[in-house]
Amino acid sequence: MKVDRSNGLRGTMTVPGDKSISHRSVMFGALAEGTTRVRHFLSGADCLSTIDCMSRMGISVEKDNEELLIHGKGLHGLTAPTETLDAGNSGTTTRLLSGILAGQRFSSRITGDSSLTSRPMKRIMEPLTQMGARIRSEQGNGCAPLIIDGAPLQGITYHTPVASAQVKSCILLAGLYAEGLTRVYEPALSRDHTERMLRAFGADVATDADGSIVLTPGRKLTGQAVEVPGDISSAAYFLAAGLLVPNSEIILENVGLNPTRDGMICVIEKMGGQMTFLKRYHEDTEPAADILVRPSQLHGTVIEGAIIPTLIDELPIIAVMAAFAEGETIIKDAAELKVKETDRLALITENLTRMGADITATDDGMIIRGGRPLHGAAIEVQGDHRMAMAFAIAGLLTGDMEIADAACVSVSYPTFFETLKNLSR
Ligand code: S3P
Numbered sequence: 344m345k346v347d348r349s350n351g352l353r354g355t356m357t358v359p360g361d362k363s364i365s366h367r368s369v370m371f372g373a374l375a376e377g378t379t380r381v382r383h384f385l386s387g388a389d390c391l392s393t394i395d396c397m398s399r400m401g402i403s404v405e406k407d408n409e410e411l412l413i414h415g416k417g418l419h420g421l422t423a424p425t426e427t428l429d430a431g432n433s434g435t436t437t438r439l440l441s442g443i444l445a446g447q448r449f450s451s452r453i454t455g456d457s458s459l460t461s462r463p464m465k466r467i468m469e470p471l472t473q474m475g476a477r478i479r480s481e482q483g484n485g486c487a488p489l490i491i492d493g494a495p496l497q498g499i500t501y502h503t504p505v506a507s508a509q510v511k512s513c514i515l516l517a518g519l520y521a522e523g524l525t526r527v528y529e530p531a532l533s534r535d536h537t538e539r540m541l542r543a544f545g546a547d548v549a550t551d552a553d554g555s556i557v558l559t560p561g562r563k564l565t566g567q568a569v570e571v572p573g574d575i576s577s578a579a580y581f582l583a584a585g586l587l588v589p590n591s592e593i594i595l596e597n598v599g600l601n602p603t604r605d606g607m608i609c610v611i612e613k614m615g616g617q618m619t620f621l622k623r624y625h626e627d628t629e630p631a632a633d634i635l636v637r638p639s640q641l642h643g644t645v646i647e648g649a650i651i652p653t654l655i656d657e658l659p660i661i662a663v664m665a666a667f668a669e670g671e672t673i674i675k676d677a678a679e680l681k682v683k684e685t686d687r688l689a690l691i692t693e694n695l696t697r698m699g700a701d702i703t704a705t706d707d708g709m710i711i712r713g714g715r716p717l718h719g720a721a722i723e724v725q726g727d728h729r730m731a732m733a734f735a736i737a738g739l740l741t742g743d744m745e746i747a748d749a750a751c752v753s754v755s756y757p758t759f760f761e762t763l764k765n766l767s768r
Contacts, residue, residue, distance in 0.1 A: 344731075344749035344760070346719075346738030351590025352766040356581060358573025360385035361599050362755050363508070363536050364629065366435045368569040369393045370443065371544050372413030373402040373421065374519070377566030383597075384411040384571055388754045392431035396440055396453070399424040415566050418519060423449035427488070430455040432684060432726070432754050435509055437487055438467050439537075442513035445476035446520025447493035452481070454488035458684050458726055461486055467513045470501045474517055474525075498523035498560070505679060506652040508533035511556065518558040519546065525558045526551075531649040534603045539629065543567055572599035572631035576656040577756045579607050580732045581766075583660045585636030586616045587667050588739050593636050593766060594621065600630045606646075606654030610661055614641040614668055643670035643713055651676045656683075659733035662691045665711040666700040667740060674708035684754075685727040694722050694734055698741065719743025728754040735763065 365385040370393060372379030384390065394404050401422035403414045421443075430436035430453055437453055441464075444451050454460060465485040471478050477492040498521040503510050506529045515537055518525030538556055541548045544567055547559040578598040585593040600608065600623075611618060621633040641664060646654070654661065658680055665672035680687040692704040697720035701712040719741040724730040728751045738744025752759040 344735070344746045346735050346744040346746065348742030349588050349739035350768045352581070352584050352588055352739070352763070353590070353592050353768055354766045355594040355596060356762055356766060357596045358578045358598050359387070359756055359758065360571035361574040362387060362389060362576065363435065363534060364540070364569070364571045365390040366393045366439065367536055367540050368571065369397055369404065369413055370439055371540055371564060372415050372566060373397045374418050374443065375415035375544050375564035375566045376417045377415055379413040379415060379566040379569060381411040381413065381569045381571060382409060385574065385755070387757055388431055389433040389436065392429065392433045393436045393440070396428040396430065396436060399426060399428060413566070415564070418563060421447060424451050428453040430459060430487070432456050432459055434459065434462055437464070437489070438509035438513045439516060441467050441471065441478065441489060441491060442516035444491040445471050445474070445478060445493065445517045446496050450490070450492045452488055452490050459487060463682055464489060466503075466505060466507065466510050470499065470503070470510070470514050471517055473499050473501065474521055476517065496521035498525040500526040502528045504530070506531040506533045507679070508535075508537065512537040515541065515548065515556065515558045519560055521560055526555050528555045531652050532603055533652045534601065536601070536629070540569070543628070570625060570628070572625060572629045573597040574755070575599050575604050575607060578634070579657045579660050580736050580759070581762070582607065582611060582618070582634065582636050583664050584736050584739060586611065586639050586641060587664065587736070589638055590768065591636070591638055595634045595636065597624070597631050598634050600632055603653055606650045607657040607661065609650060610644065610646055610654060613644045614664065615639055616641055641668035643668050643672040643711070645673045647673070647675035655679060656729060659687055659691055659729045660736060662695065662709065662711060663733050663737045665713050666695050666698070666702070666717060666737070668713040670713055672711045672713060675705070676707055678707040683727070685725045685730065687727070687730065690723065690725065690727065690730055694720070694730070697722070698737065717741050719745070721745040722747070724748050724751065726751045728752050728756065732756065732759055735760070
């Protein structure tokens with residue numbers, strides 16, 4: 344895919360459905376009694392992997408006009424898969440589903456593509472094993488394929504070393520099948536969609552005064568109507584484009600602004616970016632807003648600590664913004680970037696360097712000295728959707744950007760290039 348310099352992006356766009364919430368709507372819908380109806384479901388490859396896995400365990404999922412219908416079978420209604428469960432590129436599918444699979448009365452095997460099978464799974468195997476689960480890495484390397492033999496589980500109190508919603512959610516989902524309470528402490532608050540949604544489906548999930556999340560088993564889940572807000576992680580590319588590309592004016596409709604996901608908005612404000620919040624909705628469930636964005640002179644900033652989990656997937660595009668901003672941007676406490684779909688720390692550094700940027704990778708982040716003249720380059724994305732989209736936006740400023748393997752955007756944003764074209768002047 345070749346990206347040329349843009350004369351400005353103008354228009355109104357709808358942001359595709361949130362990936363995290365879409366995954367959860369299928370999983371929780373499957374474990375609920377009755378039908379779950381989902382509006383604005385993200386039909387990206389990752390969420391389709393979750394549907395495929397659930398279908399292999401007897402769950403029927405159908406499309407009805409604009410809605411996705413999940414016909415739940417209750418907490419104990421899944422049936423043994425006849426084949427290996429294929430999570431594709433999706434860490435969320437693998438880790439959340441492992442928590443569910445650990446408490447079933449059958450055995451299963453779950454795996455995925457070459458990126459997924461090199462990502463760390465010990466982070467879920469350890470707490471699940473403490474709960475009594477029988478889970479092992481087939482190759483003995485702490486990665487998928489995972490073999491999970493369903494077993495009786497006990498609730499645990501667990502301090503996760505990483506602030507990861509996938510780890511937290513995995514433990515809480517296993518907790519649905521455990522005897523006694525399950526309590527999770529995180530070093531910083533990760534996205535809380537599991538807590539919000541499990542509660543809406545009827546589970547007993549609370550946040551204690553010390554910040555721990557407690558799940559008390561015993562309640563059944565009931566099918567719900569889920570309204571999926573637009574994914575801020577997808578909006579991020581067009582927020583950045585609207586701020587960076589001269590002559591732009593973009594209205595992004597229905598951008599999810601859950602406070603555990605909105606770190607990118609805080610960073611844009613800290614960098615001097617101008618946004619106008621036009622209309623707000625779903626304040627009582629998953630807050631969202633329409634956002635108007637126009638070009639702004641951005642300056643460097645420091646991004647560290649508790650904000651990192653709230654913008655973890657946005658760091659590739661934030662790094663691109665920093666390269667075009669004036670002055671220095673320092674990103675710290677982001678070692679998790681090394682174990683995403685790719686080693687994003689290495690890939691961001693390599694690709695920005697190819698563009699002529701001044702960037703230094705550190706152990707847990709990077710230092711970007713912005714404002715250097717940048718040029719288009721051949722960009723290596725290694726199948727990583729977020730890398731492809733971040734550097735496509737950079738290409739709107741430099742021109743001559745060659746992105747190999749750009750089709751991988753289908754993982755989270757199948758219509759990304761179409762939307763880019765529609766907004767182009
Ligand atoms: C996700 C959690 C995050 C995020 C991923 C989606 C989720 O991963 O990077 O894209 O839906 O729970 P970690 O929990 O590993 O940080």
